[in-house]
Amino acid sequence: QDHLISAAHLSRDDIEAVLDHAAAVDADPDLVRGRHDGRVLALCFFEPSTRTKMSFESAMKRLGGETVDMGAVDSSSVKKGESLADTVRVIEGYADAIVLRHPSEGSAKLASEFVDVPLVNAGDGAGQHPSQTLLDLYTIRENAGLDDLTIGIMGDLKYGRTVHSLAHALTNFDARQHFISPESLRLPRSVRYDLHEAGAQVREHTDIEDVLSELDVLYVTRIQRERFPEEREYREVAGEYRIDAETLEAAPDDLTVMHPLPRVDEIAPDVDETTHAKYFEQAHNGVPVRMALLDILLGGDR
Ligand code: CP
Incomplete structure (x- = not known):
């Protein structure tokens, strides 16, 4: 079956x-x-x-x-x-x-x-969350193409199941994956191992500014309060890795911004009005x- x-x-x-x-x-x-x-x-x-x-x-x-x-x-x-x-x-x-x-x-x-x-x-x-990944890939293919892709994946990389699925799936394509997060929310070791075994092109960053100008797609994720064992750990990173229209002034004109949603405050509402915003189209896909x-x-x- x-x-x-x-x-x-x-x-x-x-x-x-x-x-x-x-x-x-x-x-x-x-x-x-x-x-x-x-x-x-x-x-x-x-x-x-x-x-x-x-x-x-x-x-x-x-x-x-x-x-x-x-x-x-x-x-x-x-x-x-x-x-x-x-x-x-x-x-x-x-x-x-x-x-x-x-x-x-x-x-x-x-x-x-x-x-x-x-x-x-x-x-x-x-x-x-593999069916989310299929609609993410569909959205990427429609907006940026899946080959010769440079993608930044930002936020909760440790607990983010949409991130783990997407990172695995992208190893099937010619994609350079940049992971942007605080030290405490880096990708789990098991996912890093799989990406390494698959020969994925991976880099890790703490600041979005280091890589924003190179990206075709920026995939933002929510810091998931419900996954943290301790509220204190959540508070240490909550509110970091937020983007707004001003952040995106340094981005390529054709950058596609995605988010699996729901968002809390990772993407300011002023991004919704820009041509970068594709997260509602992504949800509809x-x-x-x-x-x-x-x-x-x-x-x-x-
Ligand atoms: N993206 C996603 O999985 O959203 P829901 O939690 O609303 O299903």
Whole structure:
């Protein structure tokens, strides 16, 4: 059974198959309209979500399917102590595919071992968020191209699952990756190791000014308060690595600024009015990309 657990498992061919199909769907939604009539997608979110959950729901409905939602943890039998394995084993009987978000790293991999329907990791703690990466790559391809790319990835590189997934996926392309963060939020050792093994072109910086003028894309991330073991550690770095329209005066005119969202204060509202801002377009790309992904995982005629 095909699952989507980690971007590290995706080849360039896999990525291009999804992105090309998404582009075709974006251009002509009738291509897949109604193709999955009568099929059901289960949404199992053990952590909050706006974009991932709603764009998967919108994608499934546009494919002609339906969704069932486990709902909040407090209103499900998880509250009574049911294990993740039992939860997904039961839910696979109600659905043709499962989208799972869970606070524990490795949870999606574990859950996938108990089900025979496709399971998509929609975020496992500080681990991976591969469907986000597919829409990120789609947005990069549309705005800057994926070859001969210089990208800066800034903010919470330690706990940022969107960062870990994107960094892995970019090793399939001719991309120079610049990581910009405080010392305490550098990439985890395991991700650095994987990037090294893949021969990725990687540099680390503390100041955005050191590299801003070289970038095609700047991918900003939120410092995630909920992931820090101690509030004190969060406070030490909160509010750093913020950009505004003045910061971007030193950037190339065609710089693309992205953010997986939600943002707190990492990107000032005055950036929204600049031609650099692509983060709302990026969020909207979640629908065609997840339509393409679901169509492939559910065995559409591709
Ligand atoms: N980008 C993203 O994963 O957003 P949500 O947490 O709202 O799903």
